[in-house]
Amino acid sequence: MTLLDPAVPSPWRLCVAPMLDWTDRHCRHFHRLLSRHARLYTEMVTTGALLHGDVARHLDFGADEHPVALQLGGSEPADLAACAKLAERWGYDEVNLNCGCPSPRVQRGAFGACLMHEPALVADSVKAMRDAVGLPVTVKHRIGLGKDERYGFVRDFVGTVADAGCEVFIVHARNAWLEGLSPKENRDIPPLRYEVAQRLKAEFPQLTIVVNGGIAGDEAIAAQLEHVDGVMVGRAAYHEPWSLASWDPRFFGTPAPARDRAALELEMVRYMEQQAAAGVPWAHVARHMLGLWNGEPGARRWRQVWSDHKLKHEPPAVVHALAQRPVRVLEQGAAA
Numbered sequence: 001m002t003l004l005d006p007a008v009p010s011p012w013r014l015c016v017a018p019m020l021d022w023t024d025r026h027c028r029h030f031h032r033l034l035s036r037h038a039r040l041y042t043e044m045v046t047t048g049a050l051l052h053g054d055v056a057r058h059l060d061f062g063a064d065e066h067p068v069a070l071q072l073g074g075s076e077p078a079d080l081a082a083c084a085k086l087a088e089r090w091g092y093d094e095v096n097l098n099c100g101c102p103s104p105r106v107q108r109g110a111f112g113a114c115l116m117h118e119p120a121l122v123a124d125s126v127k128a129m130r131d132a133v134g135l136p137v138t139v140k141h142r143i144g145l146g147k148d149e150r151y152g153f154v155r156d157f158v159g160t161v162a163d164a165g166c167e168v169f170i171v172h173a174r175n176a177w178l179e180g181l182s183p184k185e186n187r188d189i190p191p192l193r194y195e196v197a198q199r200l201k202a203e204f205p206q207l208t209i210v211v212n213g214g215i216a217g218d219e220a221i222a223a224q225l226e227h228v229d230g231v232m233v234g235r236a237a238y239h240e241p242w243s244l245a246s247w248d249p250r251f252f253g254t255p256a257p258a259r260d261r262a263a264l265e266l267e268m269v270r271y272m273e274q275q276a277a278a279g280v281p282w283a284h285v286a287r288h289m290l291g292l293w294n295g296e297p298g299a300r301r302w303r304q305v306w307s308d309h310k311l312k313h314e315p316p317a318v319v320h321a322l323a324q325r326p327v328r329v330l331e332q333g334a335a336a
């Protein structure tokens with residue numbers, strides 16, 4: 001596979017970020033109905049959870065989710081290699097190593113962002129995974145740790161890990177401050193420095209560089225794609241899911257899979273019915289689509305219906321009918 005042929009968009013051109021508690025398989029199913037080409041990432045799964053826990057619960061996914069990457073959290077090369085094998089056996093398209101999470105729990109496990117202090121260990125981990133599987137092994141990382149903003153730090157990290165065979169780097173373009181900030185603050189407070197991702201691309205043109213952090217809307221995405229191979233969008237994709245509907249036509253030259261929001265909602269109702277038959281409460285699915293009508297008349301009421309726990313025993317079709325009422329009433333009001 002050539003990653004750099006300008007006629008063929010990089011497989012990493014647009015990605016939806018791994019987000020713990022958010023990008024589960026139901027969320028990814030929903031996002032896939034909005035874009036056929038966006039690359040989707042699982043929540044981070046730790047090597048401990050996979051090697052000692054319920055593998056199927058962590059790894060099962062729907063056949064329609066491809067291309068989909070499993071993100072791993074861990075720092076033992078042998079454990080990571082064993083988990084990469086599981087990922088391959090389960091049919092994932094990529095294994096991604098988390099070197100960007102600053103949470104105290106992850107730091108205690110000595111992985112996530114603190115791995116940026118140990119590029120040789122990350123290189124060993126990448127090598128072990130690459131030796132174990134044929135899948136692309138990629139790394140998601142920050143551009144520095146603490147207040148140290150020297151470019152040389154991230155350049156040496158990327159250089160060392162690339163020497164071990166990693167060809168794709170997802171660059172969350174802000175430092176991680178490992179002390180004094182919560183994980184949430186660490187996604188907002190350290191300043192964004194996109195120029196660092198751009199410089200990495202200029203310095204390592206053979207690598208695929210995907211930029212992440214604070215990017216929302218097609219214009220912002222297009223501006224980044226002038227400089228790097230791909231863009232990963234996290235919170236904006238989750239909170240404003242309909243924004244994904246323009247991705248295929250604009251960035252991949254193919255029609256949008258969803259005709260409109262109402263048709264998409266109906267498809268999700270069908271999916272909720274299938275899931276309900278398998279014992280999954282509809283609310284586990286519906287929670288990911290609550291931003292679908294944002295900006296449209298009646299969106300707040302619609303959202304309230306789909307998040308109303310008093311309706312949890314009703315079938316999805318009934319909740320759907322109830323949710324339509326405020327939208328229709330308002331639309332009729334506006335038309336009158």
Ligand SMILES: Cc1cc2nc3c(=O)[nH]c(=O)nc-3n(C[C@H](O)[C@H](O)[C@H](O)COP(=O)(O)O)c2cc1C
Pocket residue numbers: 017018019020021022043044071098100101140172187212213214215232233234235236
């Ligand atoms: C709720 C939530 C959970 C997250 N979980 C993960 C995770 O499991 N692995 C990871 O690498 N990053 C995680 N992140 C960080 C995102 O992948 C992304 O790097 C960050 O939100 C910046 O991108 P954005 O500004 O487009 O959201 C999480 C972010 C959020 C909001």
